[in-house]
Amino acid sequence: MASMQPHALDQLWATVSSRKGADPASSWTAKLLSKGVNKCAQKVGEEATEVVIEAASGNAAGVVSESADLLYHLEVLWAATGVEPEQVYAELRRREGTSGIAEKAARPKG
Numbered sequence: 673m674a675s676m677q678p679h680a681l682d683q684l685w686a687t688v689s690s691r692k693g694a695d696p697a698s699s700w701t702a703k704l705l706s707k708g709v710n711k712c713a714q715k716v717g718e719e720a721t722e723v724v725i726e727a728a729s730g731n732a733a734g735v736v737s738e739s740a741d742l743l744y745h746l747e748v749l750w751a752a753t754g755v756e757p758e759q760v761y762a763e764l765r766r767r768e769g770t771s772g773i774a775e776k777a778a779r780p781k782g
């Protein structure tokens with residue numbers, strides 16, 4: 673039977689998007705958003721690097737933990753840039769079934 677629980681990313685989005693305009697003193701998300709897009713983007717870069725470091729160290733538990741940080745900060749960046757998760761999901765669905773190898777071969781030669 674299909675679970676009625678919302679996907680963790682959707683649940684997180686409900687919280688993250690609700691923090692727009694919230695008090696930066698009581699919400700980390702609101703604090704980050706108040707610093708602007710560049711700061712939110714910088715955090716995504718940092719967290720992505722931490723995922724890479726954990727992977728290169730062979731630490732799967734670290735990859736899990738840093739991936740959660742990365743996904744959280746990516747959602748904050750979506751909120752900062754006015755992107756809705758559904759737009760990203762739609763793009764993923766659009767790509768479904770197209771191999772990266774076929775997609776690369778079809779790119780215009782530059």
Ligand SMILES: N=c1c2ncn([C@@H]3O[C@H](COP(=O)(O)OP(=O)(O)OP(=O)(O)O)[C@@H](O)[C@H]3O)c2ncn1[C@@H]1O[C@H](COP(=O)(O)O)[C@@H](O)[C@H]1O
Nearest residue numbers: 684687688691698699700701702703715718740741744745
């Ligand atoms: N998933 C997260 C989450 N992951 C990481 N973080 C916070 O992100 C911060 C990043 O820590 P870093 O050490 O990377 O950053 P820093 O060095 O302290 O700061 P910088 O000076 O480098 O920017 C920490 O304070 C973490 O607690 C998160 N904060 C919030 N959430 C989720 O967002 C929800 C809403 O949180 P608030 O907005 O705080 O209510 C929470 O209930 C959680 O579900």
